[in-house]
Amino acid sequence: xxxxxxxxxxxxxxxxxxxxxxxxxxxxxxxxxxxxxxxxxxxxxxxxxxxxxxxxxxxxxxxxxxxxxxxxxxxxxxxxxxxxxxxxxxxxxxxxxxxxxxxxxxxxxxxxxxxxxxxxxxxxxxxxxxxxxxxxxxxxxxxxxxxxxxxxxxxxxxxxxxxxxxxxxxxxxxxxxxxxxxxxxxxxxxxxxxxxxxxxxxxxxxxxxxxxxxxxxxxxxxxxxxxxxxxxxxxxxxxxxxxxxxxxxxxxxxxxxxxxxxxxxxxxxxxxxxxxxxxxxxxxxxxxxxxxxxxxxxxxxxxxxxxxxxxxxxxxxxxxxxxxxxxxxxxxxxxxxxxxxxxxxxxxxxxxxxxxxxxxxxxxxxxxxxxxxxxxxxxxxxxxxxxxxxxxxxxxxxxxxxxxxxxxxxxxxxxxxxxxxxxxxxxxxxxxxxxxxxxxxxxxxxxxxxxxxxxxxxxxxx
Numbered sequence: 001x002x003x004x005x006x007x008x009x010x011x012x013x014x015x016x017x018x019x020x021x022x023x024x025x026x027x028x029x030x031x032x033x034x035x036x037x038x039x040x041x042x043x044x045x046x047x048x049x050x051x052x053x054x055x056x057x058x059x060x061x062x063x064x065x066x067x068x069x070x071x072x073x074x075x076x077x078x079x080x081x082x083x084x085x086x087x088x089x090x091x092x093x094x095x096x097x098x099x100x101x102x103x104x105x106x107x108x109x110x111x112x113x114x115x116x117x118x119x120x121x122x123x124x125x126x127x128x129x130x131x132x133x134x135x136x137x138x139x140x141x142x143x144x145x146x147x148x149x150x151x152x153x154x155x156x157x158x159x160x161x162x163x164x165x166x167x168x169x170x171x172x173x174x175x176x177x178x179x180x181x182x183x184x185x186x187x188x189x190x191x192x193x194x195x196x197x198x199x200x201x202x203x204x205x206x207x208x209x210x211x212x213x214x215x216x217x218x219x220x221x222x223x224x225x226x227x228x229x230x231x232x233x234x235x236x237x238x239x240x241x242x243x244x245x246x247x248x249x250x251x252x253x254x255x256x257x258x259x260x261x262x263x264x265x266x267x268x269x270x271x272x273x274x275x276x277x278x279x280x281x282x283x284x285x286x287x288x289x290x291x292x293x294x295x296x297x298x299x300x301x302x303x304x305x306x307x308x309x310x311x312x313x314x315x316x317x318x319x320x321x322x323x324x325x326x327x328x329x330x331x332x333x334x335x336x337x338x339x340x341x342x343x344x345x346x347x348x349x350x351x352x353x354x355x356x357x358x359x360x361x362x363x364x365x366x367x368x369x370x371x372x373x374x375x376x377x378x379x380x381x382x383x384x385x386x387x388x389x390x391x392x393x394x395x396x397x398x399x400x401x402x403x404x405x406x407x408x409x410x411x412x413x414x415x416x417x418x419x420x421x422x423x424x425x426x427x428x429x430x431x432x433x434x435x436x437x438x439x440x441x442x443x444x445x446x447x448x449x450x451x452x453x454x455x456x457x458x459x460x461x462x
Contacts, residue, residue, distance in 0.1 A: 015253055017207065021200035022166040026154030029195060032241065039230060039269075044238040048248035051283040052313075053258035058306050059288045060085055060098035061264070063110070064127045064147075065300055066290035067101070070338070077336055078110040079117075081291065084328050086119045090319030093121025094310065095303070096286065099147060102126050102137060111141065125187065135182035145185040147223065148175060152202055153192035165201050173208055180218050187221040189264070194230040198239045198249060206254035213260075221260045222250060223288065226275060229268030229298065233278035243275050247282040262286035267298040276301045277309050291328055292340065292347060304328070304346050323380040352383045354395075387438040389430040393419045396426070400447060403440065404455055418450050 001014040033039050062085075063078055073081070082098065089095030100114075101107040115124055127147035128134040138146050150172045151157060157168045172188075179186045188209060196202050206222060213220040224246055232241045239245045247263070250256045263279030263286070265272050276287040293302035304325045311317045329347035332338040342350035352375045367383050376382035385391060385398045393414035400412045400419070412418060425446060426438055447455040 018199045018203045018253060020165060020169060020204040021197065022164055023154075023197075023200070026158035027197050027200070028154060029240065033195065033230075039241075041232050041234070041241060042238045043234075043236050045236040046238075046245070047236055048244050048282065050244075050281050051248070051251070051258075052281050053283060053285045055259070056280050056285050056287075056310065056313075057094050057096040058089070058303060058310070059096055059262060059286050060122060060290065060303055061288055061295070061300060062098065062291045062303070063107075064099045064101055065264075065295045069296050069299070070294060072106070073110075073336070075106055075110045075113065079113050080331065080335070081328070082114045082117065082122075084324050084331070085122050085291075086117070087321050088307065088324040088328070089121055090317070090321060092319050094307075094318060094320055095122045097125050097145070098122040099125045099127050102128060102134075102141065102143075108141070115142070127189075132178055132182070135179050135184060139182050139184060143184070145187055145221070146179065147187045147189050148172075148179060149191055150175075150188045150205070151191040152205065153195040154197065154201075155195055156192055157201075165197075169201070169205050169208065172205065173212070176209065176212060176220065180212070180216050185219055185221070187223055187262075189223045189225050191225045192227045193224045193246060194226050194228065194240050196240055198246065199253075202246075203249060203253045206250055206256060210255055219260055221262060222256055223262040223264050224250065224279070224284070226263070226265040229266040229271065231265060231271060231275045233271065233274050243278045244282045247279055247284050251283050258283050258285045260285075262288055264288040265301050266296060267293060267301070272299070272301040273305045273309065276306055277313070280309075280313065292332060292338070292344075294338075308346060322378045326380045346379060350386065352381060353386050354383075387422075387426060387443060389426065389434075391426070393423055396422050396443075399443060400455075403443070404447070410454070418447065421450055422446050 002011050003014060004010070005012040031040070032042060062081060063073065067073060085095050085098060100111045102111060111124060123145070124143060125145040125147065126138050126143050128138055135146070151160065154165075157163055157165055161168060163171065176186045176188065190196070190202065193202060209220045209222065230241055231243045231246075233243050235244070237245070239249070247261065250261060251258070261284040263276055263284045265275045272293065276289070279287055287301060287306055289303035289306050290300040291303050293299040293305070307320055307322060307325065310320070325346055329340055333340060340348050342348045345351050352371055354370060371383040382402065384402050385395045387395055387399050396419045397412045397414040397416065400406065406412060422443065429438070444455070
């Protein structure tokens with residue numbers, strides 16, 4: 001049947017409704033995932049249109065997936081991080097939700113303390129086992145939405161659950177119905193979607209969920225989980241690895257609204273951030289992240305990265321307080337004892353620090369030459385240099401100006417004598433076999449020995 005589409009406003013053929021393919025043996029896509037070789041990326045050259053929603057946002061899994069690969073956070077740490085997520089998301093609540101476990105006394109204590117904050121955003125949701133007792137537990141707490149695991153690849157259905165596809169679908173639908181009867185909004189975690197039979201299971205199952213949603217009047221959210229990081233953002237790549245294809249297919253063949261579609265990715269193949277951005281571009285309103293990307297194996301999509309991606313795609317931070325990103329990084333290192341690799345974008349101690357003398361010379365003339373954006377304004381992290389054997393006179397001069405906060409006529413130029421004096425000392429250190437960078441304390445001592453008045457006070461750096 002041909003009808004005028006309300007989405008595209010052109011005549012379209014009514015899409016084929018896919019039915020469950022209840023196969024006797026699992027489809028493990030051995031041509032794509034041979035296991036004893038690196039997974040392959042096949043192309044079929046089918047292109048789908050970009051369809052970015054009018055509204056996009058971030059959801060957080062720091063207190064759920066983010067706790068599965070590290071020592072659990074204390075109650076106070078969870079409350080402090082929750083406060084910072086609230087401030088980072090801004091008045092529009094662009095960090096829309098965060099999810100908690102509810103099984104231990106500590107998890108519930110943290111959840112209740114965060115609820116007592118009274119914030120509209122991030123909304124507190126949960127992730128639970130699919131049992132009626134757990135549904136009642138969540139309802140009694142006062143939570144409105146909960147995540148439910150509905151693994152969708154044959155790896156999980158056949159090998160982990162020991163079910164057929166038909167049995168798994170029946171089981172899942174019963175669970176989702178029970179959640180609705182308990183008065184909860186279900187968020188269905190389509191685990192391992194990038195190894196699932198998309199048209200043989202994913203789409204037929206999503207169709208059933210959307211039917212349940214329409215009949216009950218309760219929204220059902222689908223979280224597309226790239227559990228192993230196999231998703232690929234490239235144009236024309238084939239399913240099940242195609243991120244554009246997954247998002248387009250769920251919207252086109254299952255009528256999943258953008259607001260009910262969420263991407264949850266992992267970073268096993270270095271594609272966590274670009275896959276999440278691609279999910280936004282092709283129609284998912286939400287991308288699920290964790291602070292600093294902490295999560296299973298190589299981690300989740302870093303929340304702070306998607307804050308920057310949002311601003312890049314929208315042209316505005318829309319009220320998000322990006323300086324909180326630096327506070328979060330400092331809190332993780334100071335209060336939690338988490339070591340952030342110094343070269344990690346936006347949060348590492350060296351992400352905007354240069355050691356090369358030619359770069360430092362550029363910074364000295366105009367910071368914009370070698371800094372990605374105004375990191376002082378947006379992250380409260382001004383560009384800086386670290387002095388080593390390759391820093392040169394310009395690097396030393398820049399360090400002095402930055403560390404001591406020198407302005408105007410007080411600023412040091414690479415032609416000033418103090419730069420030459422310090423460089424001579426640095427050159428002797430490395431000529432003697434030194435391998436490490438020069439510490440701030442050493443440079444302060446040299447500067448104050450040269451001019452104790454000018455370099456008596458120092459600016460406290462972020």
